[in-house]
Amino acid sequence: xxxxxxxxxxxxxxxxxxxxxxxxxxxxxxxxxxxxxxxxxxxxxxxxxxxxxxxxxxxxxxxxxxxxxxxxxxxxxxxxxxxxxxxxxxxxxxxxxxxxxxxxx
Numbered sequence: 001x002x003x004x005x006x007x008x009x010x011x012x013x014x015x016x017x018x019x020x021x022x023x024x025x026x027x028x029x030x031x032x033x034x035x036x037x038x039x040x041x042x043x044x045x046x047x048x049x050x051x052x053x054x055x056x057x058x059x060x061x062x063x064x065x066x067x068x069x070x071x072x073x074x075x076x077x078x079x080x081x082x083x084x085x086x087x088x089x090x091x092x093x094x095x096x097x098x099x100x101x102x103x104x105x
Contacts, residue, residue, distance in 0.1 A: 006056070042068055046078050050094040051086060058094060062101040072102050 005013075013020040031041060042065045049057035062075055079094035 038068055039065075039070060042070060043074065043078055046075065047081065050079060050082050050090065053090065053093070055093075055097050058097040059101050062098050066101070066105060072098075075102070 031038075036044070042061060046058065046061040046065060049061050065075055075098050076095060079091050079098060082091045082094060
């Protein structure tokens with residue numbers, strides 16, 4: 001099932017189709033730029049979203065991770081790994097965002 005995109009993204013897609021196409025192609029190119037498998041890439045993207053304190057991106061990567069076979073334990077471990085680098089508060093925020101999605105699944 002395709003993920004429903006936020007209205008702001010849909011608006012960008014409608015008004016600037018060429019920009020969205022280039023953005024999508026960039027995403028595909030960087031995914032294939034190295035040896036990491038899809039599951040590892042998803043967990044890394046979740047970590048980057050946590051580091052960037054982006055609740056929406058965390059939600060998105062958790063949904064995608066679940067669809068790609070990531071377990072709840074794996075997703076939660078990414079949040080725990082944030083503690084030494086980003087601090088306990090960021091970890092706890094991330095766990096809350098992860099649980100937002102897990103509790104709806």
